[in-house]
Amino acid sequence: AQTVTQSQPEMSVQEAETVTLSCTYDTSESDYYLFWYKQPPSRQMILVIRQEAYKQQNATENRFSVNFQKAAKSFSLKISDSQLGDAAMYFCAYGMDGGSQGNLIFGKGTKLSVKP
């Protein structure tokens, strides 16, 4: 069974600095998708960035980028120029087409605090 592990329960970053959140996963599949979701205190989860496993190029969305290491099964999120609004829970998620029909498997999350 696929699993997603986020080893950092909490992280803290100074405003305008850069922070990296870690995620590792376990799967025997070769074609899958990886996501980072943000869950602010209001509790609605928002998609931050996604990566397709067959693409070697790391995904980037404005200040958010990933470091996808397929062989190491690692999928870290880098937030540049951190802003106060980035404070939230961040969840790494794995998804695969086919048998699981697009269900996402989530890690336990990393709580990010941003210091002014």
Added chain:
Amino acid sequence: DTGVSQNPRHKITKRGQNVTFRCDPISEHNRLYWYRQTLGQGPEFLTYFQNEAQLEKSRLLSDRFSAERPKGSFSTLEIQRTEQGDSAMYLCASSRKTTTLNYGYTFGSGTRLTVV
């Protein structure tokens, strides 16, 4: 597009009572998912629908849980004979079948259940 709507936002119930939650997905989304999120954990998959058909149920969904999606629009999640262990945030999400793993899910704000 008004997003995914969940009602109620909060529910406090006595142990042994039945509760029902409602989710209204984005209108053009034919997939609807229910997840449960306990404190300090990531969302855990419960069940999902494609249109009105319930296609997959997690083993987390005991016999006391039932979900429906009549006419493929809104969905309800009922918990019978609630137990304190049912206390959690219940999240609903929706997606288009063809874009589920391209764009991930759109989540609602959740229903927080407290069983006393």
